[in-house]
Amino acid sequence: DQQVKQNSPSLSVQEGRISILNCDYTNSMFDYFLWYKKYPAEGPTFLISISSIKDKNEDGRFTVFLNKSAKHLSLHIVPSQPGDSAVYFCAASYVTGTASKLTFGTGTRLQVTL
Amino acid sequence: NAGVTQTPKFRVLKTGQSMTLLCAQDMNHEYMYWYRQDPGMGLRLIHYSVGEGTTAKGEVPDGYNVSRLKKQNFLLGLESAAPSQTSVYFCASRDNTDTQYFGPGTRLTVL
Numbered sequence: 001d002q003q004v005k006q007n008s009p010s011l012s013v014q015e016g017r018i019s020i021l022n023c024d025y026t027n028s029m030f031d032y033f034l035w036y037k038k039y040p041a042e043g044p045t046f047l048i049s050i051s052s053i054k055d056k057n058e059d060g061r062f063t064v065f066l067n068k069s070a071k072h073l074s075l076h077i078v079p080s081q082p083g084d085s086a087v088y089f090c091a092a093s094y095v096t097g098t099a100s101k102l103t104f105g106t107g108t109r110l111q112v113t114l
Numbered sequence: 115n116a117g118v119t120q121t122p123k124f125r126v127l128k129t130g131q132s133m134t135l136l137c138a139q140d141m142n143h144e145y146m147y148w149y150r151q152d153p154g155m156g157l158r159l160i161h162y163s164v165g166e167g168t169t170a171k172g173e174v175p176d177g178y179n180v181s182r183l184k185k186q187n188f189l190l191g192l193e194s195a196a197p198s199q200t201s202v203y204f205c206a207s208r209d210n211t212d213t214q215y216f217g218p219g220t221r222l223t224v225l
Binding site: 004032034036041042043044045046049089091093100101102103104105106107 | 118147154155156157158159162172204206208211212213214215216217218219
């Protein structure tokens with residue numbers, strides 16, 4: 001049962017345009033959401049996060065939007081740059097017992113073309 | 115400040131062999147995690163630890179054991195490797211904001 005879904009395995013965007021990556025979740029207990037970026041042969045690196053009490057969080061070119069009623073979040077990258085080409089993972093967490101655990105989506109490969 | 119490091123980076127095993135993957139973090143984090151990543155799938159949690167001397171099972175714990183004898187180290191063991199354990203393994207540690215920081219990964223092939 002995939003609780004966090006990224007339905008687009010890949011996305012191609014021109015340099016300078018907006019990239020929009022989407023993520024859906026099914027578990028209403030999730031209260032913290034994160035986006036990670038992963039280059040080949042490297043570990044995922046934290047990009048941006050949002051708490052369930054907010055609906056938007058910005059950090060430079062990156063903005064995450066959360067729609068709790070739709071159980072949907074999205075990552076906007078504006079403007080997109082070639083260095084943004086990577087796999088992006090959406091993750092969600094809630095505290096269970098003594099620890100919070102992340103549930104990851106399957107990733108979206110973003111290619112930013114010149 | 116190295117963050118999270120993992121050794122080795124690559125390893126090839128034969129079926130039935132054993133090995134230990136080492137994860138070390140220098141951020142004084144209490145929480146540490148082991149994941150595996152397979153093609154077309156997200157990262158799946160194997161085991162985790164909420165502090166020195168503690169371990170707990172994650173989503174896919176079978177065939178793995180872990181130990182957290184020191185706060186900065188989290189070891190993942192395979193007692194009898196199987197081809198199904200061919201994967202990329204990532205270790206992570208977590209800060210107080212619930213954000214996890216990942217190591218560079220270990221690519222394991224079991225023949």
